[in-house]
Amino acid sequence: MSHSLQALDRAHHLHPFTDFKALGEEGSRIIERAEGVYIFDAEGNRILDGMAGLWCVNLGYGREELVTAAAEQMRQLPYYNNFFKTTHPPAVKLAEKLCALAPAHLNHVFFTGSGSEANDTVLRMVRRYWALKGRPEKQWVIGRENGYHGSTVAGMSLGGMAPMHDQGGPCVPGITHVRQPWWFGEGRDQDPEAFGRKCATAIEERILELGEEKVAAFIAEPVQGAGGAIMPPESYWPAVKAVLAKYDILLVVDEVICGFGRLGEWFGSVHYDLAPDLVPIAKGLSSGYLPIGGVLVGDRVADTLVEEGGEFFHGFTYSGHPVCAAVALKNLELMEAEGVVERVRDELGPYLARRWATLSDHPLVGEARSLGLMGALELIDPASGERFDKALAAGNLCRDISFRRGLVMRSVGDTMIIAPPLVITREQIDELVTLAREALDETARRLAPRVADEPQPEERPE
Numbered sequence: 001m002s003h004s005l006q007a008l009d010r011a012h013h014l015h016p017f018t019d020f021k022a023l024g025e026e027g028s029r030i031i032e033r034a035e036g037v038y039i040f041d042a043e044g045n046r047i048l049d050g051m052a053g054l055w056c057v058n059l060g061y062g063r064e065e066l067v068t069a070a071a072e073q074m075r076q077l078p079y080y081n082n083f084f085k086t087t088h089p090p091a092v093k094l095a096e097k098l099c100a101l102a103p104a105h106l107n108h109v110f111f112t113g114s115g116s117e118a119n120d121t122v123l124r125m126v127r128r129y130w131a132l133k134g135r136p137e138k139q140w141v142i143g144r145e146n147g148y149h150g151s152t153v154a155g156m157s158l159g160g161m162a163p164m165h166d167q168g169g170p171c172v173p174g175i176t177h178v179r180q181p182w183w184f185g186e187g188r189d190q191d192p193e194a195f196g197r198k199c200a201t202a203i204e205e206r207i208l209e210l211g212e213e214k215v216a217a218f219i220a221e222p223v224q225g226a227g228g229a230i231m232p233p234e235s236y237w238p239a240v241k242a243v244l245a246k247y248d249i250l251l252v253v254d255e256v257i258c259g260f261g262r263l264g265e266w267f268g269s270v271h272y273d274l275a276p277d278l279v280p281i282a283k284g285l286s287s288g289y290l291p292i293g294g295v296l297v298g299d300r301v302a303d304t305l306v307e308e309g310g311e312f313f314h315g316f317t318y319s320g321h322p323v324c325a326a327v328a329l330k331n332l333e334l335m336e337a338e339g340v341v342e343r344v345r346d347e348l349g350p351y352l353a354r355r356w357a358t359l360s361d362h363p364l365v366g367e368a369r370s371l372g373l374m375g376a377l378e379l380i381d382p383a384s385g386e387r388f389d390k391a392l393a394a395g396n397l398c399r400d401i402s403f404r405r406g407l408v409m410r411s412v413g414d415t416m417i418i419a420p421p422l423v424i425t426r427e428q429i430d431e432l433v434t435l436a437r438e439a440l441d442e443t444a445r446r447l448a449p450r451v452a453d454e455p456q457p458e459e460r461p462e
């Protein structure tokens with residue numbers, strides 16, 4: 001069964017972010033079902049999903065309440081749109097719920113089908129806002145190198161992933177990128193707080209280069225997710241806020257990953273006290289059970305769009321899709337009723353931080369960091385204390401070993417990252433850390449210079 005599916009997959013399916021040829025040769029792993037924090041593949045292996053799918057299954061797998069919410073809404077009204085002065089109860093109730101959960105100045109939401117569409121919407125709204133304010137020359141958006149804001153043309157242009165720009169260019173004009181606050185990768189020789197301030201200064205320098213009258217917005221994730229679970233030094237965000245306020249520039253905080261409890265608050269902006277103007281969301285909004293995203297819009301922008309805007313020529317067939325909205329609403333209600341976010345903040349985040357930090361004594365680990373239920377390990381060559389030779393692809397090796405041993409841990413270069421479902425228990429966190437250590441051990445053995453002719457220890461078979 002799994003072999004024939006693999007053959008069909010190879011024959012017909014082009015996977016996202018994948019070297020099609022290499023995957024075809026290797027064959028894909030088929031995930032058949034899931035329960036709680038575990039996924040099960042076609043061979044019957046149970047794997048702890050340390051990435052909550054793609055950072056989205058916040059409530060964990062197998063929640064019947066979400067299945068029921070979807071089925072009931074499908075029977076009631078499987079589809080209708082929100083164009084042309086119509087709406088439906090799930091979209092309205094979800095909008096109300098989101099605005100109640102968000103900081104007080106965020107009182108409107110524009111729905112999309114994904115995080116990428118949310119960021120396309122951001123770009124259009126930001127430029128529209130300044131045009132309505134009589135300042136159409138305010139066009140530039142400043143993003144960050146190694147930031148991720150999606151894979152549509154606007155999403156990848158706002159993001160700072162060089163390989164995506166190389167393949168997808170030319171990017172949308174009027175977007176520029178400044179350095180990221182990745183202390184381990186780019187500032188290890190400096191005091192972390194001084195480095196954080198320097199990264200904020202880079203924004204000010206770019207504003208002055210472009211001309212402050214031409215800069216519309218700055219966009220960033222509270223903690224870079226896809227870039228490698230990068231928590232900025234504590235000095236960074238306060239300094240960034242001060243720069244943006246000085247030049248009257250909108251702040252867009254991409255909460256697609258950090259929203260809905262990941263950092264121990266409903267929004268990462270709350271953790272860092274950011275008061276953003278626009279907030280793209282997706283993923284954990286529905287715990288990934290159905291695709292839905294959106295942009296929370298602060299009063300400053302919403303008042304202008306509503307009072308002075310006229311028709312906004314933008315929207316998607318599935319903006320606020322009733323079934324997706326019903327599931328998202330139920331997901332938020334369950335998270336609230338079960339105190340999921342508070343538990344991450346008060347109990348699970350601090351517990352993971354303690355347990356994850358124990359990995360820093362491993363010879364392969366240069367830094368172990370975490371915030372809420374997001375963590376990263378920076379791999380280093382124990383012989384030199386520096387990064388491994390890129391050609392060794394140590395991160396990918398560690399990821400593959402980890403998966404085979406029963407833990408989904410992702411690699412971004414030689415940074416290993418985790419973001420498990422928010423319903424993980426302490427015992428399961430222990431299991432996650434044990435499996436991560438075993439994966440590191442096996443990676444170290446595989447990377448160690450091999451003694452000629454000495455038989456290699458048999459690793460656990462596939």
Ligand code: PMP
Nearest residue numbers: 114115116148149150254256257
């Ligand atoms: N923004 C951020 C911060 C993300 O992490 C992602 C997806 N990983 C996106 C936007 C794009 O979301 P989607 O894949 O739903 O289009």
